[in-house]
Amino acid sequence: MTRTVIRGALRAGDGARTDLAVEDGRIVADGTVRPDPGNRVIDADGLIVLRGFVDLHTHLREPGGEGAETVLTGSRAAAAGGYTTVHAMPNTDPVADTAGVVEQVAALGREAGYVDVRPIGAVSKGREGKELAELVTMARSRARVTMFSDDGSCVADPLLMRRALEYARIVGGVIAQHAEEPRLTRGAQLHEGSVSAELGLAGWPAVAEEAIIARDVLLAEAAGARLHVCHVSTAGSVELIRWAKARGVHVTAEVTPHHLFLTDEAARGYDPRFKVNPPLRTADDVTALRAGLADGTLDVVATDHAPHPAEAKRSEWQAAANGMVGLETAASVVQAAMVETGLLGWAEVERVMASTPAAIGALPDRGPLVVGARADLLLLDPAARRRISAADLAGRSTNSPYLGLDLPGRVVAVLHRGLATLLDGVLREPAEVAGGAR
Amino acid sequence: MSDHLLSTRGLGRDGGVALLDIAEDMADTQQRQVKKLPTLRGTTVVNLFFEDSTRTRISFEAAAKRLSADVITFSAKGSSVSKGESLQDTAQTLQAMGADGIVLRHPASGAAEVLASSGWTRAAVVNAGDGTHEHPTQALLDAYTIRKRLHGDASRGRDLDGVSVVIVGDVLHSRVARSNVWLLTALGASVRLVAPPTLLPGAIGGWPVESGIDLDAALATAPDVVMMLRVQRERMTEAYFPSSREYAALYGLSADRAARLPESSLVMHPGPMNRGLEIAGEVADSARSTVLEQVENGVAVRMAVLYDVLAGRRGAA
Numbered sequence: 002m003t004r005t006v007i008r009g010a011l012r013a014g015d016g017a018r019t020d021l022a023v024e025d026g027r028i029v030a031d032g033t034v035r036p037d038p039g040n041r042v043i044d045a046d047g048l049i050v051l052r053g054f055v056d057l058h059t060h061l062r063e064p065g066g067e068g069a070e071t072v073l074t075g076s077r078a079a080a081a082g083g084y085t086t087v088h089a090m091p092n093t094d095p096v097a098d099t100a101g102v103v104e105q106v107a108a109l110g111r112e113a114g115y116v117d118v119r120p121i122g123a124v125s126k127g128r129e130g131k132e133l134a135e136l137v138t139m140a141r142s143r144a145r146v147t148m149f150s151d152d153g154s155c156v157a158d159p160l161l162m163r164r165a166l167e168y169a170r171i172v173g174g175v176i177a178q179h180a181e182e183p184r185l186t187r188g189a190q191l192h193e194g195s196v197s198a199e200l201g202l203a204g205w206p207a208v209a210e211e212a213i214i215a216r217d218v219l220l221a222e223a224a225g226a227r228l229h230v231c232h233v234s235t236a237g238s239v240e241l242i243r244w245a246k247a248r249g250v251h252v253t254a255e256v257t258p259h260h261l262f263l264t265d266e267a268a269r270g271y272d273p274r275f276k277v278n279p280p281l282r283t284a285d286d287v288t289a290l291r292a293g294l295a296d297g298t299l300d301v302v303a304t305d306h307a308p309h310p311a312e313a314k315r316s317e318w319q320a321a322a323n324g325m326v327g328l329e330t331a332a333s334v335v336q337a338a339m340v341e342t343g344l345l346g347w348a349e350v351e352r353v354m355a356s357t358p359a360a361i362g363a364l365p366d367r368g369p370l371v372v373g374a375r376a377d378l379l380l381l382d383p384a385a386r387r388r389i390s391a392a393d394l395a396g397r398s399t400n401s402p403y404l405g406l407d408l409p410g411r412v413v414a415v416l417h418r419g420l421a422t423l424l425d426g427v428l429r430e431p432a433e434v435a436g437g438a439r
Numbered sequence: 440m441s442d443h444l445l446s447t448r449g450l451g452r453d454g455g456v457a458l459l460d461i462a463e464d465m466a467d468t469q470q471r472q473v474k475k476l477p478t479l480r481g482t483t484v485v486n487l488f489f490e491d492s493t494r495t496r497i498s499f500e501a502a503a504k505r506l507s508a509d510v511i512t513f514s515a516k517g518s519s520v521s522k523g524e525s526l527q528d529t530a531q532t533l534q535a536m537g538a539d540g541i542v543l544r545h546p547a548s549g550a551a552e553v554l555a556s557s558g559w560t561r562a563a564v565v566n567a568g569d570g571t572h573e574h575p576t577q578a579l580l581d582a583y584t585i586r587k588r589l590h591g592d593a594s595r596g597r598d599l600d601g602v603s604v605v606i607v608g609d610v611l612h613s614r615v616a617r618s619n620v621w622l623l624t625a626l627g628a629s630v631r632l633v634a635p636p637t638l639l640p641g642a643i644g645g646w647p648v649e650s651g652i653d654l655d656a657a658l659a660t661a662p663d664v665v666m667m668l669r670v671q672r673e674r675m676t677e678a679y680f681p682s683s684r685e686y687a688a689l690y691g692l693s694a695d696r697a698a699r700l701p702e703s704s705l706v707m708h709p710g711p712m713n714r715g716l717e718i719a720g721e722v723a724d725s726a727r728s729t730v731l732e733q734v735e736n737g738v739a740v741r742m743a744v745l746y747d748v749l750a751g752r753r754g755a756a
Contacts, residue, residue, distance in 0.1 A: 190548075198640035199448075201548035201572030201617060270556070271549030315557075317526055317547035319570070 004029075005421065006036040007414075010045035010380060012370075013347040021050065023376040026419035031372055043414055043424070045380050049347050052355035052370060053085025053377030053417065056328065057177070057255055057362060058152070058231060058303035061087070061118070063109060064102070065094025070308040070397045072109035072118060073431060075328070078306065078396030079116045080422040082328040083354075083412040085377035086117040087306075088362055091128070092153040098123035098134040100142035107144040114434040115422045119362060122146040124156050124165045124176060131158075133165060140172035147363040150177035152231055153278075155213060157183050162217060166226035175227040175253070175361065178217055180238070181279065185209035190319060192265040192280040200268060202318065205280045207235040214238050218245035218252050229361060230254040232305050234279040236289030243298045253361050255303035256290050258327055258334035263287075263402060273314045273321030274402050277307070287338075294353060295344040301358045304331050308398030325402050329394050332381060333408035340383070341409060347383070376419040385411035395428055443555045443564040444744050446573040447622035452598055455626050459583050460595050461743035462736070469505070469739060479508035482749055484540040485533050485562070489515040489526075492544055494710060494734070495567050495577075499542045502741035508540070508749070526550060530559040538562045540749050548572035548614075563748040571612045577709055578618035580740040582626060584729050585664055587736065588705055600627030605657045607633045607690060608668030608717055609679075610650075611640050615709045616668060620648055628664075633657045635690065637679040654690050658699060665700065666707040667692050667718045683716050690717065697722045705729050 007021040020034035036042045061075035070078075072089070079087045089106050091097030097106060103120035110118020122139035126132045128151045139146040149169060156162045156178060165176050186209045191197040193204025214230055218241065221228035230242065233254045245252045259277060264284050267275040275281060293299040307324025314321050327334075335354065339345040345353070359367040366375050387393065389403040415423040422434055447455070468476055484503040488496055496512065503510045515529065526545070533541060540563045543551050548570030555564040568574040585602060586594045604623055610616045610632050623630050624647040632639065632650040639650060651657055658665065670686060680686045687693070692706065697719070700706075706718070706728045714720040723730055 193641065195642040195645050198642050199617070199646075201570050201614060203571075204641075271553050312525070312527075315525075315527055317545065317550040317553050319547040320525070 003039065003041055004037070005041045005043065005416065005419065006034050007043045007045045007050065007380065008036070010048055010050035013049055013051055013351050021370065023416060023419045026376055028370060028372055028374050028376050041421070043380065047384065048380040048382050048413055050370065051083070051347065051351045051379050051381060052367070053379055053415065054083045054332070054354045055086040055358035055362065055364065056084050056304050056306070057088045057148070057301060057358045058305045059087040059089055059328065060092065060307045060324070061089045061106070062093065062308060063106065068310045072106060073113040074397040075306070075308070076110060076113040076115035076118065077428055078326065078328040078394065080415050080417065081395035081412065081428055082331050083379035083381065083415055084116055084328060085415065085417045086119060086359070086364060088119045088121050088148060090150060090152045091121050091123040096123050096128050097121070098126050098128070100135070100138050100144070103139050103144035103146055104142050112435060113431070114420070114436055116417055119364070120144045120146055121148045121150050121177065124149045124151045125161060128154055130154060130156055130161060133161070133168060136169055136174060137171050140174055146174070148175050148177050148229065150179065150231065152177065152179045155179050155181040155183060159216060159220065163220050163224060166221055166224040166228065170224070170226055173363070175229045177229040177231050178213065179231050180210045180213035180217065182209040182212050185212070190276070191268050192282045194265060194283055196265040196268055200271070202268070207237055207282070210235055210279055211237040211241060214241045218242070218250045221252060222248065222250045227251045232257050232260065232279055232303070233290065233299055234260045234282050234286065236286045239289045239293035239298055243293070246298065253300040254298070255301045256294055256299045257305045258302060258331045258338070259325060259402060261287060261290055261294065261338040262334050267402065271318045273316065273318055274325065274400055276318060276321050276323055277325050278323035291338060291342065291344055294339065300353065301361065302331065302335055302353050303358065304328050308396050309400050310398060314400050325400055326394060326396055326398055328396065330389060330401065330403050330408065332412055333410045334403070336383065336410040337408055376416050378416050379412055380414040382411045382413050383409065385409070387411055441748055444575055444748055445551045445555055445564065445566045447575045447578050447618045447625070448573070450622060450625060452625050452627065455579070455582065455622055456596065456598055458579055458743050458747060459586060461746060462579070462583050462740045463595055465742040465746070466736070466739035474505050475507060476505060477507050478746060479503070479506040479749055482508045482539045482752070483537055484508045484510050484542060484745065484749070485538040486510065486512040486542045487515065487529065487533065488513065488544040490544050490546050490568070491516060492568065495544060498734070498737045499567060499741050501738050502745055505738070506742055506745055508745070526554065527557065527559050530554055530557065534560040534562065539752055540565065540745060542567045544568045546570055563752065565744055565748060568614055570614065572614055573618045574614040575618045575622070576737070576741050576744055577615050578622040579744065580733055580737045581619055581666065581707060581709070582622055583736045583740050584707065584733050585705065587732070588729065598626040599623060602628040602664065603660065603662040604628050604664040604666060605631045605633055605662040606666045606668065607654060607692070609638045609670050609674065610634045610668070611638045613668050619666065620646055624648065631657055631660070631662070633690070635680055638674070655696070658696055661701050662704060664705045664707060665692060669709065669711065670713060670717045687716050692718045692722050694719050694721050697725065697727070707733060710734065
């Protein structure tokens with residue numbers, strides 16, 4: 002493989018300038034590196050270098066939902082956002098609840114080559130919340146599944162949740178819970194509050210999330226098991242997780258960019274781009290989520306990238322699908338919500354978007370960007386500003402809530418296993434990337 | 440002139456009074472032997488009803504016909520819509536057929552606003568009830584009825600300053616209540632909502648109203664108007680309240696309760712009524728009841744609304 006030399010990037014921690022030489026998928030030199038003729042040189046003047054982002058919550062839609070996204074198109078969206086690894090949620094058709102399906106998804110990811118695609122296995126067969134799926138078989142398959150989730154649906158039955166937490170201990174797996182008490186959210190459309198009351202949309206009360214989290218941290222404690230809470234959206238949830246961590250419960254939690262940035266006020270006008278589950282909450286919730294991410298109560302930012310075909314969002318609010326795409330814009334939204342507000346520095350952004358998600362996903366061979374490390378990295382221009390348009394979206398779907406907004410920052414280049422997937426802000430062609438990471 | 444009538448929120452005092460005054464003119468024409476006006480000749484109004492509502496539909500039909508509009512009724516229930524045709528496809532079809540106005544009744548909150556802002560149709564949109572959001576023409580006819588009872592022939596130009604209104608029942612699911620809250624308060628009335636805690640939205644601190652759970656306490660304030668909302672019996676199966684008997688005992692306007700009101704207090708109901716549940720039959724039929732006037736005034740008010748959004752559009756005579 003050609004040597005790639007990155008010149009003059011700023012390290013996130015100390016802001017020191019460094020060159021990095023990358024060869025055969027690894028960082029082979031740092032400090033001052035003199036490029037040789039024939040090297041690919043990337044001028045990183047003014048750019049911050051970060052470990053490649055790791056998303057714990059991505060919907061790639063394949064198999065079954067290829068009209069919205071495929072493993073390839075979702076991988077491209079990920080690369081455009083600075084990601085080098087994504088965890089694919091199992092709510093596909095068929096559901097990723099067997100070794101066969103998770104191996105297929107992982108293989109499609111390897112073929113595409115833009116990112117490592119790590120399938121998440123379903124907790125229950127068919128995500129029906131009744132019987133356990135074959136967690137250990139999925140974990141020991143070639144896909145090496147470490148996370149399990151029925152995301153999109155809550156594992157609502159307390160007995161099944163208890164058993165799943167206990168059983169996943171065989172492989173040291175983590176159960177990622179979509180916390181939503183279904184009896185409290187039947188027909189729910191929007192956060193239950195002043196906006197839903199006025200718009201006449203059925204409310205999704207905060208307690209429906211918080212009641213499940215309260216239950217699950219106690220179940221995890223009793224089982225001595227690992228729990229991960231998906232897309233935390235309320236101030237009360239942050240408090241519960243803070244309390245559980247103080248007790249020593251093995252719980253981790255994620256927050257999405259949109260819950261850090263948008264509120265239920267966006268639903269005025271009934272534009273279904275803003276319809277998502279869990280719903281956008283209030284400004285007080287946003288403040289609590291930001292504080293929780295800053296103090297480590299919330300461990301990671303995860304996108305919940307949820308592509309939908311245009312017709313699924315071109316309708317009245319109630320008929321529209323839940324979800325928004327988020328991979329391409331995540332870094333910009335985090336910069337706006339956390340960095341520009343002084344709540345996080347870039348080293349902490351690296352922690353919540355790369356190193357901690359890698360640890361929760363038990364990813365091997367990920368570490369600081371030193372000589373010998375795997376070259377999963379991105380270069381980001383924090384001084385850039387851009388008005389988000391469909392041209393900034395690299396996946397198959399355009400259901401972004403940020404279209405038309407001015408956001409800071411821009412991912413300029415991404416290396417995945419040493420291979421450039423994005424250069425000068427432009428994705429490389431599938432043929433140039435395919436299989437290259439093998 | 441407005442492009443659409445989607446909600447009463449934002450209509451304001453002057454906008455409300457203006458519409459009510461046009462409705463007065465329309466009502467005057469309905470006293471003549473020939474009730475039909477040429478105003479909207481050559482204009483096509485589509486009644487697009489995704490929900491059954493015979494009363495609202497025929498009221499709009501009568502209003503449009505008396506303005507000489509061509510009226511097409513599209514009852515989407517049981518048509519291709521139930522086979523998965525979207526609001527978009529239906530709207531684009533109606534646009535292609537040359538609809539100038541669409542009167543939309545839809546089970547989804549916000550459907551009228553989505554239709555008006557979608558670009559799927561250039562037609563003027565009148566919201567005839569969207570989910571649990573708003574039902575603006577109902578509120579307008581309620582306001583018209585109150586004003587007429589209080590001021591009679593001297594109604595023109597007046598608002599509802601100082602009028603006290605108690606709205607009782609399933610506020611949570613009521614588009615009538617929401618539209619009335621915005622319109623009546625904009626017109627200067629004071630509004631108090633009364634409902635069991637299960638049927639009162641939790642977060643209405645920002646609404647310009649008072650609210651409570653005790654009907655007798657509210658009636659003891661001697662309100663000028665008591666508006667009873669229809670209660671759907673299905674709510675019982677969803678544990679909003681245990682039985683019709685208990686609901687009627689706590690929140691029904693019985694003859695006893697009505698007798699404690701000042702003689703001048705009006706009793707209103709948007710219909711259709713559950714006699715014996717939210718309102719006793721004898722109260723509904725009493726002199727203070729405005730139920731039939733509301734129906735009658737509905738036609739004049741809807742004529743005014745159609746006139747307001749359609750007159751002056753291309754195609755109108």
